[in-house]
Amino acid sequence: MGWKGIRQKKFWRLLLLGLFACLSILVLSVFVYREIQLDYSWLDFKHDDNPDDRCDCEKIIKGDEEEVEQAKLLSITKAFKNQTRISDDQYINLTRNCERFRMTRKYLPFSLSEEEEAYPLAYSIVVHHKVQNFERLLRAIYAPQNFYCIHVDTKSPESTRKAIDAIVSCFDNVFVANKLVKVVYASWSRVQADLNCMKELYYLNKNWKYFINLCGQDFPMKTNLEIVRALKKLKGGNSMETEAMPLGKEYRWKKRHIVNDGIVQTTNEDKEPPPHGIKIFSGGAYMVVSRDFTRFVLEDPKVQDLIKWSVDTYSPDEFLWATLQRMPGVPGFIRGHPKFDVSDMNSISRLVKWMYHEGALDAVYPPCQGIHVRAICVYGVGDLGWMLEQNHLFANKFDTEFDPIAIRCLEEYLRHRALQKQDKL
Template sequence: MLTRLRRKLCWGHLYIFFIWGCLLLFLTCLLKYMSLECDLGDVIRDSGDLQKSYCKDQYYMTLKLPANGQKNCSKIIRGNLDEIKKTLLDNLIVKNKKVDVTDVEYLNITKDCNVFKERRKYVMFSLNKEEQDFPIAYSMVVHDNIEMFERLLRAIYAPQNVYCVHVDKKSPESFKEAARAITSCFDNVFVASKLEKVIYASWSRVQADLNCMEDLLQSEVQWRYLLNTCGTDFPIKTNSEIVKALKSLNGKNSMESEKPPAYKRIRWEYHYQWNESIIRTNIKKGPPPLNIPIFSGSAYIVVSRDFVKSLFVNPMGKQLIEWAKDTYSPDEYIWATLQRVHGIPGYMPKNYKYDSSDIHAIARLVKWQSLEGDMREGAPYTSCTGTHRREVCVYGMGDLHWMLKQHHLFANKFDPKVDDHAIQCLEEYLRYKSFHGKEMQSQWRMEDVDRPMRSLI
């Protein structure tokens, strides 16, 4: 009996020592793990280990972009009408109106670039190897609202990409100086070498992009695709999602390109003159070179590097560009037409079967006022919850739920003076998803999914 008792006590002590030993080992490993410094190499290597996850969490906590105020962006993005209404009411309170950051304030903060990038929370490293190995070029045409430009740059910035900024010659000197100050803080962001005085609906808008395209081709960055933006754009996909979408194109381009409506033909059938504005003359133009059929589209495109190269060397492309310089709003047909020219890299045949509307192309998501309505009755999209400018929706918070379910890379238009909450929620959403690869909520809640938004306006 005594021997058996001694054996039990012995095994009991051994068991206790074993438990304490395991606990001590666990605590030692945990403390060692917690004391490790995060190496950027661990973040971008696709190892999938615990250290990588821990480092990403640490960097996210430093670089997250939480929206201001009491609003719940996760609820707004899920389409929660009560949260949207509450925040829309907040927009109506004068004391809560957005105050823009001025040109002078940007000039001051960019005096120390390290402080600027730290305060504005730029992500200065690639988040994964796939992104690192697939650089993208951006042509950014801007003319005012320095804060909106800088927030757009921050949203799309990645160190492996390259960014050309075309600043309108008409812009105030303070804006030009602030834009140059911002770009000077980055090795891969620069102001275009040739600047245009951009006149609405004139060739100068296309030339601004061409100037950037030419500069970007001279860059040491071997970018794969080019996307062009303006100051009222904002991304609705992370850089990782954009890379995946571009890789899936497999060398093709993506843009709106359709048979034009009859009323638009006057835009290229007559010669136009422009100085401070554009004026139609009574002089009729000849047909486009080689009788190339004209297609209607958008100023905003997703095109391969080879497509961009061809604009400066392909004889048919160069002839069409020269012919279009005295037409009205050539930005809304020149790219769409080049996309259908045989021999242009990534082209689509001119047969109507290959027509692509703005809904099907991935370049830009736009809500046209005349097409808004009840989707249950066949409208392509719900009513705008912001306001309208030139018959285009300037988005409000109530548009985010619908917007983020679309396949487009960017959306247009945004304006912080109309609804800064919408932009803030997008910033919070995109930054979180960039680091974690998923939305702030793993699943969309399906409440109010396709309910009309008219009651919110």
């Protein structure tokens, strides 16, 4: 073999060795990356040196009376409240470095499973105060494949708007709605806020599967993976409260209403009957609906007529969605016969403890362990065990200023459950 042949042979040998080395490095890198990615322990909320962690959440959720009482006593102390509270200004300062904010607040930086990544969700969150409530809700439901539209009430304090803007700026898939309204309790504006987000989310991305509307004092009872699997079971259907309209509430849509000085008032003026002979049903403000349902709401002429007709009614959020769910032709509709009615306890969209349904034995819910606001239970730590036995995806209401430990224990429970699930996939 000549000198030229030896050189060529040496060249190919070196080339093959080089390619083998590169391939080995690549395989090793993928392995190391996967190992790092699968080590989720740093995302858990355990061992955070957080003031909220003075209580044993596992015992609280299991109903340990001594631990529950200790948590209740701790929650009412002024020092504890000051330690656990994050002010609007603090959020603005924390988000000056977004990477550090996302890391220290432990937002999920990647999808926890291929199943979740392939099934993105769209959220509307209506907020008017209590930024800390909102931020902890966002963190609890956040996943990079999902989309989040935040509607901030135009009458919110400036510090609230600035803090939410600062938080939102740290995420590519979270945004404040372009069209914001002044939300008046029981008026059309509450529906309009959700409609604005619904429209923006629909045209923002074509891949998300379900739309879920929330308010700033909601909190999840299920992990993102559990929510995805619950929605898959709907098989394209929707879930919301929808029942026959009680006789005492018919004035809400039979009489014209006006907003006067921030309050909805009933007039003596009769309204025209609902358009197209549509039958009105009673329900709640919250829903879990498919992308096809969302498209129908935004594009169908009959739905648009019903929306226009509903503008001067009282609390249209408590009948519009429920009515649409019973309209033939609407994707996922259910028949209008009373046998097909769905109560709030049978819908998976929201768990709410109404004061007049609380009690013992045959009551709908056990007594509220927190406080009542507008006849709704603001949950305390003593409610968690019962709550997590229910089938709902979300619960309302929570308040970090009243009981931060209740939210903390839910956060810890859900995050730990989400990370544990990944080991079994």
